[in-house]
Amino acid sequence: MYEFTAPFQNPSGSPIRELFKYLGEPGMISFAGGYPASDLFDVDGLQQAAARAYQDPNCCLQYGPTDGLPRLKHELTNLMAHRGVPCALNEMLVTTGSQQGLDLLLRVLVSPGDVVLTEQPAYPATLQALKLQQARVVTVPVDAHGLDVDRLATLLASGTFARPKLLYTVPTFANPTGATITRERRIALLRLAVQYRFLIVEDDPYGDLRFSGDAVPSIISLAAEVEGSRDWVVHFASLSKIVAPGLRVGWTIAPAEITRRCVIAKQTVDLCSAPWTQAIAAEYLSDGALERHLPRITAMYGRKCEALCEALRSQFGDTLQFHRPEGGMFVWARIEGIDASALLQRAIDNKVMFVPGKAFFADRLDPASLRLSFAAPGIADIEEGAKRLRRAYDMAAADSV
Amino acid sequence: MYEFTAPFQNPSGSPIRELFKYLGEPGMISFAGGYPASDLFDVDGLQQAAARAYQDPNCCLQYGPTDGLPRLKHELTNLMAHRGVPCALNEMLVTTGSQQGLDLLLRVLVSPGDVVLTEQPAYPATLQALKLQQARVVTVPVDAHGLDVDRLATLLASGTFARPKLLYTVPTFANPTGATITRERRIALLRLAVQYRFLIVEDDPYGDLRFSGDAVPSIISLAAEVEGSRDWVVHFASLSKIVAPGLRVGWTIAPAEITRRCVIAKQTVDLCSAPWTQAIAAEYLSDGALERHLPRITAMYGRKCEALCEALRSQFGDTLQFHRPEGGMFVWARIEGIDASALLQRAIDNKVMFVPGKAFFADRLDPASLRLSFAAPGIADIEEGAKRLRRAYDMAAADSV
Numbered sequence: 001m002y003e004f005t006a007p008f009q010n011p012s013g014s015p016i017r018e019l020f021k022y023l024g025e026p027g028m029i030s031f032a033g034g035y036p037a038s039d040l041f042d043v044d045g046l047q048q049a050a051a052r053a054y055q056d057p058n059c060c061l062q063y064g065p066t067d068g069l070p071r072l073k074h075e076l077t078n079l080m081a082h083r084g085v086p087c088a089l090n091e092m093l094v095t096t097g098s099q100q101g102l103d104l105l106l107r108v109l110v111s112p113g114d115v116v117l118t119e120q121p122a123y124p125a126t127l128q129a130l131k132l133q134q135a136r137v138v139t140v141p142v143d144a145h146g147l148d149v150d151r152l153a154t155l156l157a158s159g160t161f162a163r164p165k166l167l168y169t170v171p172t173f174a175n176p177t178g179a180t181i182t183r184e185r186r187i188a189l190l191r192l193a194v195q196y197r198f199l200i201v202e203d204d205p206y207g208d209l210r211f212s213g214d215a216v217p218s219i220i221s222l223a224a225e226v227e228g229s230r231d232w233v234v235h236f237a238s239l240s241k242i243v244a245p246g247l248r249v250g251w252t253i254a255p256a257e258i259t260r261r262c263v264i265a266k267q268t269v270d271l272c273s274a275p276w277t278q279a280i281a282a283e284y285l286s287d288g289a290l291e292r293h294l295p296r297i298t299a300m301y302g303r304k305c306e307a308l309c310e311a312l313r314s315q316f317g318d319t320l321q322f323h324r325p326e327g328g329m330f331v332w333a334r335i336e337g338i339d340a341s342a343l344l345q346r347a348i349d350n351k352v353m354f355v356p357g358k359a360f361f362a363d364r365l366d367p368a369s370l371r372l373s374f375a376a377p378g379i380a381d382i383e384e385g386a387k388r389l390r391r392a393y394d395m396a397a398a399d400s401v
Numbered sequence: 402m403y404e405f406t407a408p409f410q411n412p413s414g415s416p417i418r419e420l421f422k423y424l425g426e427p428g429m430i431s432f433a434g435g436y437p438a439s440d441l442f443d444v445d446g447l448q449q450a451a452a453r454a455y456q457d458p459n460c461c462l463q464y465g466p467t468d469g470l471p472r473l474k475h476e477l478t479n480l481m482a483h484r485g486v487p488c489a490l491n492e493m494l495v496t497t498g499s500q501q502g503l504d505l506l507l508r509v510l511v512s513p514g515d516v517v518l519t520e521q522p523a524y525p526a527t528l529q530a531l532k533l534q535q536a537r538v539v540t541v542p543v544d545a546h547g548l549d550v551d552r553l554a555t556l557l558a559s560g561t562f563a564r565p566k567l568l569y570t571v572p573t574f575a576n577p578t579g580a581t582i583t584r585e586r587r588i589a590l591l592r593l594a595v596q597y598r599f600l601i602v603e604d605d606p607y608g609d610l611r612f613s614g615d616a617v618p619s620i621i622s623l624a625a626e627v628e629g630s631r632d633w634v635v636h637f638a639s640l641s642k643i644v645a646p647g648l649r650v651g652w653t654i655a656p657a658e659i660t661r662r663c664v665i666a667k668q669t670v671d672l673c674s675a676p677w678t679q680a681i682a683a684e685y686l687s688d689g690a691l692e693r694h695l696p697r698i699t700a701m702y703g704r705k706c707e708a709l710c711e712a713l714r715s716q717f718g719d720t721l722q723f724h725r726p727e728g729g730m731f732v733w734a735r736i737e738g739i740d741a742s743a744l745l746q747r748a749i750d751n752k753v754m755f756v757p758g759k760a761f762f763a764d765r766l767d768p769a770s771l772r773l774s775f776a777a778p779g780i781a782d783i784e785e786g787a788k789r790l791r792r793a794y795d796m797a798a799a800d801s802v
Binding site: 001004005006096099108128129165264267275 | 402403681
């Protein structure tokens with residue numbers, strides 16, 4: 001009856017959001033979502049920030065500039081400077097979560113059939129956005145040290161595809177693998193971007209959530225070390241994982257020429273992101289509340305990560321393989337010989353959930369992989385969840401005999 | 402250096418937002434923006450709603466469902482039922498202002514080259530969105546009784562273009578003309594939609610702001626009177642003009658098959674609109690605050706409209722032609738023989754602003770037309786603004802001798 005555009009003729013929704021229907025089941029323990037822990041929100045600090053923001057009700061209630069409230073942009077440029085990333089106001093755009101930054105960027109840069117590079121495995125909403133934009137996705141494998149930049153160099157030199165528009169990566173505590181690209185690889189990646197003239201799109205929602213190991217500078221901050229490379233980096237950041245997703249405050253740092261076009265796109269997309277939550281975010285940041293909050297949540301996520309890794313080791317021994325991440329929210333695991341989708345069915349029977357790895361692959365999927373998030377459940381639930389996962393595994397193994 | 406997609410190779414921003422740079426000038430009186438009056442915001446009522454919403458901090462701070470917070474959708478379905486529009490939950494999508502509803506709908510339905518009908522003159526952000534989607538725009542003229550449906554019937558019968566995907570209209574207190582489509586024309590339009598199988602996209606941000614004349618039912622509510630027509634209506638609504646734009650709360654009512662696809666698009670666009678402001682909106686509506694607020698603002702907008710119309714009549718006599726609207730925020734005017742863009746330059750010199758009509762035309766623009774919004778300035782400023790506009794007109798007339 002209706003004639004839909006090509007990507008919407010028979011579309012499938014987010015494979016992760018599909019699992020949400022099970023979240024409401026009583027007693028369910030979820031390692032599935034990438035949600036931050038609700039009990040770690042700075043409820044009081046945000047309430048105080050909201051009260052201060054409303055002292056200027058008009059700023060909260062009226063339309064705001066498309067590129068973001070000036071007072072928030074001021075705070076965010078300070079935050080980025082603190083992270084070693086000086087940036088101009090016309091390079092920064094406030095977005096409805098960093099997800100919107102990606103959407104705007106793809107609209108401005110990627111035509112149907114254009115080549116886009118992604119790490120593999122990769123964040124499913126990015127894969128979905130690329131599909132809707134009808135990009136040609138070329139995947140680059142990831143190992144324990146993040147994106148395999150040597151492999152990327154080989155691919156680029158092979159001449160088997162057109163000049164790529166961009167490469168999408170979550171270089172620090174990746175979703176889903178938890179891996180962090182080493183400093184050396186970041187420098188090599190910047191050199192490749194300059195040489196082959198593609199944009200590195202650095203999505204950095206988790207960078208502040210380091211609980212062990214040594215900090216690695218962001219790709220955009222390392223651009224200062226590779227001549228001409230800053231023109232080839234776009235950086236996405238967000239308050240969703242470090243403050244609260246309900247603010248829907250993300251931001252993009254990109255060359256001014258690109259930012260200007262993203263602002264024009266945003267004028268027709270939603271005019272502006274909610275000024276009220278932008279004003280709250282600005283007050284929260286100006287108060288120094290984030291600096292006080294971060295050590296508390298990183299310590300807690302560190303304990304949760306340790307609890308999950310210990311529990312998996314204790315329940316599965318060598319049956320389940322994983323690398324322990326140094327930050328973020330995710331453990332990426334493999335159980336040789338299983339199909340994680342079949343395991344999920346048994347897991348749900350046992351009141352535990354995770355995301356089967358196939359959601360994260362654009363091609364050559366690894367059915368034995370799975371993503372476990374330790375962020376949302378409490379320590380006791382993490383331990384119990386690992387036990388249930390073992391029971392589910394035993395049942396799935398029995399099924400397949 | 403960068404290769405942008407076709408619509409972004411040399412894009413121009415919103416012609417109205419371009420004017421904002423003058424807003425900060427001391428003493429400027431603006432008839433330009435479509436902003437609601439800041440001094441009419443229900444500052445206390447919204448503060449109370451925000452306090453109640455934060456009694457469930459997790460609902461404000463965590464991610465929410467892509468289609469909207471259930472408690473808000475509950476309130477909005479009640480509101481729509483009160484407006485004579487029963488709708489199911491799977492027909493409703495909460496968006497970041499109704500602007501986002503249009504963006505999602507175009508993505509799902511309009512491919513490059515597809516025919517889209519719009520009233521002319523029309524809302525510029527819609528024209529811009531259609532341009533970015535590379536639609537082929539076919540315009541239908543508007544008169545004092547809204548869209549010229551007879552002319553539309555002739556156009557459709559002419560066979561000079563392919564089956565249109567949709568027709569975009571602001572049928573009640575249109576932006577920019579202030580006109581309202583009559584009941585008879587609405588019924589005729591619904592019949593045409595069924596016959597020619599195109600969607601009527603009814604954008605209704607101002608419908609509640611009636612200060613004189615008799616109510617005309619929305620197109621979607623009249624669909625009950627034309628068999629099969631409800632399948633061909635999409636309705637956009639918003640709290641931006643009746644509560645506060647800073648909430649960024651709009652919603653779409655569309656056939657379930659269309660809504661489902663818009664939800665999938667929204668998953669990749671921004672995951673969800675700000676749950677915090679959604680929760681505030683839900684509390685505000687559940688309290689009955691909107692019903693108490695509306696009579697106050699419609700009375701005030703009525704007085705402002707009257708003040709502008711009287712002042713224009715007194716300053717210009719028959720030189721400036723306009724129809725007095727029965728609601729909304731806009732007066733659409735013509736001054737025979739002038740170029741409104743040249744007039745604007747002189748107006749800015751005299752510290753008064755409006756939007757030249759050309760921004761509202763997709764083709765065959767009328768340079769003598771202009772849009773004046775009476776919503777934001779106070780009564781005294783409206784009267785002074787009209788005097789300044791007359792001075793600007795005299796200067797512009799002298800320029801062109």
